[in-house]
Amino acid sequence: MKISNIIGSLMHLYLDEIEPGEGTDAPEFLIKATANILKQKGGRNWLPVIVKETGEDKYQVISNSFVYAVAEEAGLERVWCIIADDSDDTITLTKILAGEEKPKINLSTASRDEIMAALQYLIEQPNSELKSVKLAVATNRIDEAPRLYWKNFEPITSLKCGITKGKKLDAIKSVFYLTPQSMPDTINDVTILRTMTTVELKAIAKKRGIAGITKMKKDALIEALS
Amino acid sequence: MALDLSNVDRVVADIRKKIESPSRALTVTIYNNKGGVGKTTTTVNLAGILTFLGKKVLVIDFDFNQQDLTSALGIPASNGVLKAALTDKNVGLESAVNQYNFSTKKLQLSFDIIPADNDLANESDDKLRTLMQMRVLYKKLEFARQEYDYILIDSSPNWRFISQLAVYAADVILIPTKHNNLFSLENAATALQKFIPEIQADKGDGNPIALPIFFNGEKITQPQLEVAQKAINNILKNAKKDKFDLLPYFYPKYTSAKKDLHIHQVPSYANIANAVFSRIPAVYRDRSAHDYYKDLAKEYFLQ
Numbered sequence: 372m373k374i375s376n377i378i379g380s381l382m383h384l385y386l387d388e389i390e391p392g393e394g395t396d397a398p399e400f401l402i403k404a405t406a407n408i409l410k411q412k413g414g415r416n417w418l419p420v421i422v423k424e425t426g427e428d429k430y431q432v433i434s435n436s437f438v439y440a441v442a443e444e445a446g447l448e449r450v451w452c453i454i455a456d457d458s459d460d461t462i463t464l465t466k467i468l469a470g471e472e473k474p475k476i477n478l479s480t481a482s483r484d485e486i487m488a489a490l491q492y493l494i495e496q497p498n499s500e501l502k503s504v505k506l507a508v509a510t511n512r513i514d515e516a517p518r519l520y521w522k523n524f525e526p527i528t529s530l531k532c533g534i535t536k537g538k539k540l541d542a543i544k545s546v547f548y549l550t551p552q553s554m555p556d557t558i559n560d561v562t563i564l565r566t567m568t569t570v571e572l573k574a575i576a577k578k579r580g581i582a583g584i585t586k587m588k589k590d591a592l593i594e595a596l597s
Numbered sequence: 598m599a600l601d602l603s604n605v606d607r608v609v610a611d612i613r614k615k616i617e618s619p620s621r622a623l624t625v626t627i628y629n630n631k632g633g634v635g636k637t638t639t640t641v642n643l644a645g646i647l648t649f650l651g652k653k654v655l656v657i658d659f660d661f662n663q664q665d666l667t668s669a670l671g672i673p674a675s676n677g678v679l680k681a682a683l684t685d686k687n688v689g690l691e692s693a694v695n696q697y698n699f700s701t702k703k704l705q706l707s708f709d710i711i712p713a714d715n716d717l718a719n720e721s722d723d724k725l726r727t728l729m730q731m732r733v734l735y736k737k738l739e740f741a742r743q744e745y746d747y748i749l750i751d752s753s754p755n756w757r758f759i760s761q762l763a764v765y766a767a768d769v770i771l772i773p774t775k776h777n778n779l780f781s782l783e784n785a786a787t788a789l790q791k792f793i794p795e796i797q798a799d800k801g802d803g804n805p806i807a808l809p810i811f812f813n814g815e816k817i818t819q820p821q822l823e824v825a826q827k828a829i830n831n832i833l834k835n836a837k838k839d840k841f842d843l844l845p846y847f848y849p850k851y852t853s854a855k856k857d858l859h860i861h862q863v864p865s866y867a868n869i870a871n872a873v874f875s876r877i878p879a880v881y882r883d884r885s886a887h888d889y890y891k892d893l894a895k896e897y898f899l900q
Contacts, residue, residue, distance in 0.1 A: 491859070505889075507888055511888045
């Protein structure tokens, strides 16, 4: 480690040496009003801006951009900053910790409680697209679906839990991501088979060489495959 | 118990029996001394969904005046069978067990029920107290604790002797409330602060334990929720004056770093209420009801 390593330290940096990065989308009122209060209450930004070093005496904001915007508005010459490393993981993490980005959870492996908490969060957002979704119903159906194998979020729309394609599904995508596993070649699990369509089941049955497929109903197919 | 030469064999045998046949049932009494909060609906549908999920369930109708549970399942009330089982030393509770069957083309489900007893409805508290002790139901359920996964007791909305029997018999107490009914919340607080600790003190093994309340009933709008929260905050404040912390029972997710005020909800709607007319639990008739009660069962029992 270099002796001049400054990662993790709190520094009082010149504002004009810091690039704003992505900037904040906070409304002007909040910035101006906060800047006034900052000036009245001593002018020290106790909540530091998080920056990374981009060159000699050059920095870029990675999170707490709101504080940066306020410091600029208040006309501070120097602003208190914490220097973070410049890895993508750190940037994502600090943004999420600062509440600037929404964290996502892995729907492929999430627990029932996690799914419920995520859906509850979405439903309770102001002007939520998912206002009409019933939390208990949606949680159960998503939890019990074979989401381990989902390659995208489309199957949610066929669970009949009020989440349809379009804005509602987009809202779902804002809190979940998937790390799909490939479907095992031999599926015997009735619960998984039941969630598949008859066409899909017939395709599997054909591969396994089961006779009389064309006349079989879904229940019969499931029985033959399990 | 003192151990000496004369009783050592018996004590060892008792201990062995306890180890070899650990009681597996969880006894749940559904209690709120306010009526109309959905105790019976909760009992019927919980029994239905737990059975559906492969558990062996016994339900007991301990509301002899209303007998709603018994009639909701279309089973005739008994005339003296349960009374005999409770008051006669030589009669087991097994004799009062009936079976409720539900079958469709794909599905065959059944759970056991001890129906209400007309004879017990007419007895006064004083008379009943002369015939049995508070622990009688708990003791007579011994046979069932090996045989079932869940024993659900639907109690009556009062704190009379019969209700005390039901609470005494329980491991846990489930308290339904209604968000738009202040009394159901206040009565829940009374049960938590007064009734349940009384029974705990008497029973001496730490049971029964109250589970956090849940809201049963109409869909809650934001303003209604705020009114309910205000009422609950008042209840909590009053309880604190008596040095009683009711917070975990009302806001189970609340911690000092996370002011989470969510309360579990089971919405009730026409399909759930109407299911009674067909004598079939709503969870077997309605997909949404099925999901709501599965959610309740998972939240409280199946984790």
